[in-house]
Amino acid sequence: MSSTSPIEVRDMAIIHKTFRRAFEESAQLVRANPSPSAGRVTFLSLHIDFGLNMLHYHHEGEDEILYPLLVERVPDHAARTEQIDHEHQEVKGAIDNAQAACAQWRSAATSESAEALTTSLDGLNSSLMPHLDNEEREIVPLAAVTVTQKEWDALAKHGIASIPANKKLIAFGMILEPLSATDRTYMLSNLPPPVKLLYRFVGERQWKKYAASLRSGT
Numbered sequence: 001m002s003s004t005s006p007i008e009v010r011d012m013a014i015i016h017k018t019f020r021r022a023f024e025e026s027a028q029l030v031r032a033n034p035s036p037s038a039g040r041v042t043f044l045s046l047h048i049d050f051g052l053n054m055l056h057y058h059h060e061g062e063d064e065i066l067y068p069l070l071v072e073r074v075p076d077h078a079a080r081t082e083q084i085d086h087e088h089q090e091v092k093g094a095i096d097n098a099q100a101a102c103a104q105w106r107s108a109a110t111s112e113s114a115e116a117l118t119t120s121l122d123g124l125n126s127s128l129m130p131h132l133d134n135e136e137r138e139i140v141p142l143a144a145v146t147v148t149q150k151e152w153d154a155l156a157k158h159g160i161a162s163i164p165a166n167k168k169l170i171a172f173g174m175i176l177e178p179l180s181a182t183d184r185t186y187m188l189s190n191l192p193p194p195v196k197l198l199y200r201f202v203g204e205r206q207w208k209k210y211a212a213s214l215r216s217g218t
């Protein structure tokens with residue numbers, strides 16, 4: 001079954017905003033202090049893994065939920081979906097490299113391991129950015145007239161389910177931070193009322209504390 005009028009798909013570009021800046025910021029923070037205290041290495045390496053895992057599960061959700069539906073329902077657009085599949089594989093290789101470099105830096109934070117980590121994050125960005133652009137331009141409008149809202153919303157559910165319980169509010173704070181007031185209101189409006197309250201009273205503060213440690217920790 002396919003829908004005729006476009007469904008709401010703006011959350012894809014919204015979540016992409018997080019990925020568009022997370023790894024560049026991480027690389028800057030490692031470059032600013034390649035061999036910091038053990039506590040800082042642990043915090044920052046866990047943060048980098050957190051972002052890499054979020055991206056991994058974001059793509060996993062698209063591979064398992066969205067792309068099979070597009071392949072089945074709009075076979076005329078196979079060239080587009082194949083291109084994205086190829087890009088996902090390339091990004092996966094870059095995520096694997098960054099995860100390995102991050103583990104290496106965590107076990108021995110030297111200028112060499114820091115350099116390898118920042119190079120891997122730069123490499124990830126160079127395959128990720130054109131991919132996000134392509135997906136937003138070529139796939140999201142196609143999906144908007146091909147899948148149902150329920151099918152589309154399963155992507156966000158898959159992403160949320162992949163985040164550890166103690167990190168969900170922090171992830172939400174990270175996603176909201178770069179957004180315009182309109183997009184922020186939209187994302188908050190999608191939360192069930194008890195979760196919205198939890199974010200307002202606990203999550204926002206949790207994220208601000210986390211972000212302060214991230215950006216000013218040594």
Ligand SMILES: [Fe+2]
Pocket residue numbers: 012016058062135
């Ligand atoms: Fe995506």
